[in-house]
Amino acid sequence: MYMKFLSRIFSAMAGPRPIVLSGPSGAGKSTLLKKLLKEYDGVFGFSISHTTRKPRQGEEDGKDYYYVSRETMQAGIANGEFIESAEFSGNMYGTSKAAVQDVQAKNLICILDIDMQGVMNIKKTDLKPIYITILPPSLEALEKRLRDRKTESEESLQKRLDAARVDMELSKQPDIFDVSIVNDDLENAYRQLKDALIAEITKVQNAKKS
Ligand SMILES: Nc1ncnc2c1ncn2[C@@H]1O[C@H](COP(=O)(O)OP(=O)(O)OP(=O)(O)O)[C@@H](O)[C@H]1O
Numbered sequence: 001m002y003m004k005f006l007s008r009i010f011s012a013m014a015g016p017r018p019i020v021l022s023g024p025s026g027a028g029k030s031t032l033l034k035k036l037l038k039e040y041d042g043v044f045g046f047s048i049s050h051t052t053r054k055p056r057q058g059e060e061d062g063k064d065y066y067y068v069s070r071e072t073m074q075a076g077i078a079n080g081e082f083i084e085s086a087e088f089s090g091n092m093y094g095t096s097k098a099a100v101q102d103v104q105a106k107n108l109i110c111i112l113d114i115d116m117q118g119v120m121n122i123k124k125t126d127l128k129p130i131y132i133t134i135l136p137p138s139l140e141a142l143e144k145r146l147r148d149r150k151t152e153s154e155e156s157l158q159k160r161l162d163a164a165r166v167d168m169e170l171s172k173q174p175d176i177f178d179v180s181i182v183n184d185d186l187e188n189a190y191r192q193l194k195d196a197l198i199a200e201i202t203k204v205q206n207a208k209k210s
């Protein structure tokens, strides 16, 4: 009883658990994330990654990503500034220690939107997040979403689809993700995402009240 009480106190002091959101490019991670950040203002904080890819129309430096050169990114990695990094579809991506600390310092739930290589690398750290994968209903639906998004060259699109095939196979392993959500109907997928996060959301909301 007393131990249970102590463990509750320690887990509250440790702050909310971070969330890793992964899944094939085009599955709908950003779409779901935007809904979550909008509905739960002041509860979640997005871990802003670094990337060497060029900004898409409407994306902002310091909001969607920190857009950097390959040289800057490599120097940062060599300097130990990143908790994980990966090469994806011809570009580098990485989560800096500062990106996660910025969110955690505000006692918010830190959300990392990262690829499968990132997931495997985060598993070697002491971050201990909840791992969630967002999957498309099929590869065909994924390809249509990526084509309709009109953000990728044919080369980048094919690389993303190749990575998606591997990710979708790996995601079937029972020990990688805590929660697996098929984003077919958006509202249904969003409901499942909220259900998976409700314990952490409540923790932050209660901490704000006290
Ligand atoms: N349930 C859905 N049904 C139909 N289209 C969807 C659904 N969810 C998202 N989309 C659309 O699919 C496209 C890809 O979604 P989104 O950009 O959120 O994917 P992502 O997983 O974040 O991709 P990336 O990893 O490349 O950033 C977008 O144009 C989005 O509007």
Ligand SMILES: Nc1nc2c(ncn2[C@@H]2O[C@H](COP(=O)(O)O)[C@@H](O)[C@H]2O)c(=O)[nH]1
Residues within 6 Å of the ligand: 022, 023, 024, 025, 049, 050, 053, 084, 085, 086, 088, 093, 094, 095, 113, 114, 115, 116, 117, 118, 119
């Ligand atoms: N390992 C990491 N993967 C990341 C990071 N930031 C984003 N990503 C993943 O890259 C792909 C492509 O993203 P896009 O914005 O170019 O479409 C996607 O799967 C993201 O989840 C990161 O810091 N580390």
